[in-house]
Amino acid sequence: MQARLKQIGWFSGDVTGYYGSRTTNAISGFQAKRGFPVTGIADQRTYERLLSMTRPPTSDELNNVKPKPATPAAGTATWDADPRCMTGRVICISKASRSLTWVIDGKAQYSMDVRFGSEATPTREGVFSITWKKIDVISNLYGSAMPYSMFFSGGQAIHYSADFAANGYNGSSHGCVNVRNMTLLKQLYNTAPVGTKVVVHW
Structure with a gap:
């Protein structure tokens, strides 16, 4: 338990x-x-x-065996890899390790912490692509700010969350992939164009 x-x-x-x-x-x-x-x-x-x-x-x-570091050196295979993330340029998102990793040709470039939706509004799993992006977004449903949004499945997006930054995992999104590291998210936003592959997996 x-x-x-x-x-x-x-x-x-x-x-x-x-x-x-x-x-x-x-x-x-x-x-x-x-x-x-x-x-x-x-x-x-x-x-x-x-x-x-x-x-x-x-x-x-x-048995309290500590996981391997979430941010390995580029080119190593210590990140939480999924076979679908091993070809091309992919935003690989693991629910198990609660991490997002930017991957190029199977090589992890950098990773960041993420959190997901609750059981009531779960983050969808599967293979998607970025359909549109916007730096300044306010949720139509919840009225919350979604800076540096990269939408990949309907209204679900990867975006910065001030609540996640302040409160960590004592909370959840409404289905989006929340990021608390603004610096790395900006880097990803400027690197990953519309059409970039997104994989959400366990």
């Missing part, structure tokens, strides 16, 4: 298997976010929702 909570940003530190204050606080936050009674106890409803939002933990996750 701790490993699953960690996957979606509610639990930090090592997985212990001990249901102490950190686990109670994590469950309480998870419950509050979903409008459940806040008890800090993983009742059936809470646990089933957690299962629906996460995947079975890997052995590394259960």
